[in-house]
Amino acid sequence: MDDVAAAIADPVRRDILVMLRERDLPAGRIAERFPISRPAVSRHLRVLRESGLVRDTLTGRERWYSLEADRLAELTGWLAQFNRPSGWEHRLDALATEVHRTRRERGTTQRQEKHA
CATH class of the missing domain: 1.10.10.10 (Winged helix-like DNA-binding domain superfamily/Winged helix DNA-binding domain)
Structure with a gap:
């Protein structure tokens, strides 16, 4: 290396x-x-x-x-330990979580309205 x-x-x-x-x-x-x-x-x-x-x-x-x-593989592998996820990756993960939560809540609300 x-x-x-x-x-x-x-x-x-x-x-x-x-x-x-x-x-x-x-x-x-x-x-x-x-x-x-x-x-x-x-x-x-x-x-x-x-x-x-x-x-x-x-x-x-x-x-x-x-x-x-x-x-280059060995050097690339060694350098990878210094790569931190970008702020965008964390934000996108948070957005995906929020979208999933919102869809789940809407589904629950819609089911409750149908049965009311």
Whole structure:
């Protein structure tokens, strides 16, 4: 988990992962999207590869990269413990409870009126 966390600490590497989320890309196409040198992008790709977040495949003269999203699972699971339900979730739960209570009360009132 530590190597994955270290790999995604850099914004360029996070951007590369987002790019690879949609489809596999060759190294050259990845590099052309950044205002840094190709050797710098290659170093970022190497860090991602060594952490297991991307896989590379040599096809002819091009090196293609693909995302290995499963490697994020452990880190995602660990981070989940810090997610608190939003205020909206609590409000929606309260609203659902109130709607249920109101419907139940209306049903009771309507039955009493029919029998009166």
